[in-house]
Amino acid sequence: MKRLLKKRWHSIPVALVSALLVLVLVAGGAFAAINLSEDQTITQTVENWEYGSITVAQPDLELSSMKTGESYNEAHDIVFIDAVTVVVGEDGKGKWLHLKLDKASASPYYDMYGVSLVDTVELMDRFLSVQFGMKTIDGVPIPDVLDYSVQLTEAGTYTFNEYIVATAGDATGTAQVKVTISLEDDPAP
Numbered sequence: 010m011k012r013l014l015k016k017r018w019h020s021i022p023v024a025l026v027s028a029l030l031v032l033v034l035v036a037g038g039a040f041a042a043i044n045l046s047e048d049q050t051i052t053q054t055v056e057n058w059e060y061g062s063i064t065v066a067q068p069d070l071e072l073s074s075m076k077t078g079e080s081y082n083e084a085h086d087i088v089f090i091d092a093v094t095v096v097v098g099e100d101g102k103g104k105w106l107h108l109k110l111d112k113a114s115a116s117p118y119y120d121m122y123g124v125s126l127v128d129t130v131e132l133m134d135r136f137l138s139v140q141f142g143m144k145t146i147d148g149v150p151i152p153d154v155l156d157y158s159v160q161l162t163e164a165g166t167y168t169f170n171e172y173i174v175a176t177a178g179d180a181t182g183t184a185q186v187k188v189t190i191s192l193e194d195d196p197a198p
Contacts, residue, residue: 060101061192064094072175080121080176092171093126093190097161104192105158106167110139111187112155118184121176126169126190135159135167139188142176158197 016023067089072081081087095106108126115122123140141153161167 061097066092075177077177087173089171093169095167097164099164105196107158107191107193108137108139109156109189112141114187117180120178123174125172129168156197
């Protein structure tokens with residue numbers, strides 16, 4: 010140990026140079042790890058009406074450790090079971106359940122983003138999906154759908170699973186993607 014403390018490199022103790030090199034490598038590794046992984050949060054807005062109610066099991070969903078350019082879909086377990094419950098009273102029959110995606114809240118953090126609500130009983134009859142930036146397998150762009158609705162014709166309780174697909178863009182930071190679920194008199198445009 011005494012020999013290491015006595016050794017010099019250009020009049021600088023080798024032990025000091027070694028300690029500085031280790032410090033720079035550890036700090037650089039920590040900095041790289043912090044900038045390669047970002048948390049992105051989804052904030053959902055829920056509206057209640059006199060003729061029914063909407064309850065979201067997790068109003069604030071978090072997609073953690075998204076990396077720039079990485080895609081997330083159902084294969085990455087971004088599925089929330091029984092995520093949304095809609096109770097429709099007798100005076101709410103015939104109302105339209107809307108799912109709206111605020112594209113501006115997702116940009117520039119996502120190149121592609123989509124949210125789907127699927128009824129746990131009537132899978133294809135009550136299926137809502139909004140998205141932007143999606144493409145077919147051949148790379149052909151699919152038109153953006155930012156507001157979609159389905160009519161709830163019966164009074165009762167409807168339970169939906171929520172699915173999220175996303176491709177992170179080049180920007181890093183925290184996105185607060187706004188998704189609104191509401192009961193309205195008219196269908197989506």
